Amino acid sequence: MPSLLFAFSFLPLGGSDVSAVERALASVRSENICADVRFIAADELEGRDTPSAGLRLAARYIRARLERLGFQPAGDDGFFDRYPLERSGFDLPACKAWLVRDGKSRELVFGQDYAFFGGDEHELEGPVVFVGSARAEDLQGLELRGKWALALDSGGGRDRQAWEERFQRIERVRSAGALGIVTAPDPSLPAAELGERDERLARSADWTGRPSLHAPGTATEAGTQAVSLALKSALVKELFGARGTPAVGADLGVRLKERRQRSTPEGLELENVAGLWPGSDAALTKEVLILSAHYDHEGVRGGEVYNGADDNGSGTTGLLAVAEALASYGPMRRSVLLLWVSGEEKGLLGSEAWTRAPTLAPDLRPVCDINIDMIGRNAPEKLLITPTKALEEYNGLTRLAEALAPLEGFPVLGSCDEYWQRSDHANFAENLKIPVAFLFSDVHEDYHQPTDDADKIDCDKIRRVVRLVVRILDGLQADTLAL
């Protein structure tokens, strides 16, 4: 108890250290941030794709800074948290389908006769039943167990509602016990439209063959997805034959066999970068405040470098500026972990890996995460946060940010609750069950474009967001935290 009083007398704002925070805030310079952004978003880093040489260079640039500033390595290999990923796709030559009629089997060519867009490995065979448009009323009373449900797609539309209807259709067919849904364009559609749909089918086949990154062993998650495939227009005409569109519930007298196989996954090793700034308080130093930012982006596409100066060069260099500010501050009472994660653009893979196996010493425990992603564009006073009051996850971090933001020229924090699931903080919340907050200054015309360049960045804005983060950290030093 006396020690607590003693502490309070020197740290009037619940553990805050006024002279240290002033010193730290003064060390945050927009010139420094701009210089770092120009490096991280230089064409020569080739858009920091996961995985890529440019990403590795960015990681080593961050490491050099942490080493210079005297941070403690907090990865499993020095400053690097190495995590495995796999890259796999469908083994398209091995993916096949056959139509069997009267004992005669005909092979269908992927991309030419049919296509699928995802899903698991399987081999399924059964009779094909026509289910109209697979509306609820179409399916009523039909026995679909062990059968394929062929549905016509006549409505179109690539809007959200149309997509939702498609998902619901798949789900309805699945719950009716079907092997899967087979969709085809309504043969009565105008020829031009049929041609367009067939082309789209061929194009999406390219996309299906492209390998994707995923955590080891997660390429397929058995039983989670309904089976769906699409037929080319000519093929459905042939199936219907001269009779034209059959009655709903009609068995088409043909069996469909389909085999889907994935390629052997290629093993990759990726890096998160982790630097620890140990706390000074014997007890509180075990509690770790985490700041995270992804440092990867989209790489090079079609010969153009997607520099990702704002996404997330801004957060990456902002975190470097926080590191520098912490070096000026000296130790806080609690420990601070700075974590740069990769694979965000590929599906939050780096933060997923880290939060599944945090590289913290066994006696340290994470208490919260503040994630920064895209903080260098739009109006100077515009800064968004999630979770706001509107979400049940609203917490002390948001409250603290809201209270301190006006000191840094952000009179009111807006809401980005629609991004609650869309950046790395989501993994901290879900996997570590700790309070998180996400600072974000919104998308813009250069979002995920090759024009997201360093010269468009508002470095002073990054500076102020960094200062806000330093103030938040300083405000999280009280003996007990109510987050």
Next chain:
Amino acid sequence: MSSFLLALLFLARAPATAGPGDELRLARALETIEAHEIRADLFFFASDDMRGRDTPSNEQRVAARFLRARLERLGLEPGAGTSFFHEYPLQQRRIDPARSRLSVAGPGGELALVFGRDYFFPTSSDIAALDVEGAAVWCGKGEREDLEKAELGGRWALCQASELPVRRRGRYAEGAGALGLIVLPDPAGSADPASAECERTTAYALAGLSEWQAGSSAVFPQVCLSLDAARRLLAVVGVGAGLPRPGELRGTVIHDVRAGSGAIALENVCALWPGSDQVLASEVLIVSAHYDHDGVRGGRVYPGADDNGSGSMGLLALAEALVAYGPMRRSVLLAWVSGEEKGLWGSAAWTKAPTLPAGHRAVCDLNLDMIGRNAPEKLLITPTKALKEYNGLTRLAEALAPREGFPALGSCDEYWERSDHMNFAQNLGIPVAFLFSDVHEDYHRPSDTPDKIDYDKIRRVTRLVLRMLDGLQSDRLEL
């Protein structure tokens, strides 16, 4: 002799600028040079991912941008006009097959021969941009007398392949005033020697041969034809299947266009630390280090941690120390040059067109190359007393070195011509000195890695350089 004494006295007493504040400034600046920071930088600079910073390479550009980021953060001024990058062109002699033709017009029609398939260059020095047109003369076996006897002035010499090297025949033909030389295999034979013999040259020509200064001497066009091309050519010039008789091939015009493919930009990185003295600020002390190395060879990265990651990172630590020091009376230019391993390209380019602000002049250059290996107290310098170029920089270094743990500077006079300081001496006519801690078993090997570096040694060399700069601030320099 008296000036030498004077210089030593200055050193021993007050470091030139006078005023007790400067000793404090120097002490403060020396303190900022830290081994662990140099180590952190070099582990970036010489990591495998930097792929040996070859000239030219993407990783070299990354290295340049790493230096720029630091210089911008430190607040040094751009040392090449408004930029930190001094760009100089690298000529790439390359043949673009789509834009290159050997065209033949004769009684039998026209023929366009394609580079790399139909015609070749016998040596890589024959790869050049040319546009030559003229009639052709058949010179038989192309012996010396055949070529000298023929009336070749303003015409192409055509001759049969033989044991005589193409280059030698080219000299005879050139001497006889020919436009160029074309060598054909025997159309009746089955051998097609040119395609195989010229394979390497063809590969070079297609990939591009880099050289810093091109076009210094005109290239005499020399071409070898494939067997198939030889037969087609003979059909066009109208002599049937056999070889022509000596003499002019009437009506034959050979038009040779080969596309050279211009230049790419290489980068030196230059930063200026402007002086404070109204007059002396125009005098620029240069400290240089090359930042390139050997790249990747045979699949192995040559990281060049010592050569010359050590000098490059030393220079970066010096930049930081200068900021702590504040402005010196004279200006200081820090120059990281590229292309050293390829033949001192970067320093040659810079010294031929120095990027100093108007009214400024270079007064000396101190070059750092490989300063991070061998015994802690071993440091070499050139020029020593043994060379006539021995100068005040060496004297200053010799006087100050013991303070940084180098009791006596050894000699590396045998390297007097072998690093970038040479270009500063030759092209700018200024005194130069070269600090070097000698070669070692990892010199120009993939094993020149950052874990073998003596970071404290780089620290001490950098401190020595700072002391030298501080010692070069008196009103008049006797170098």
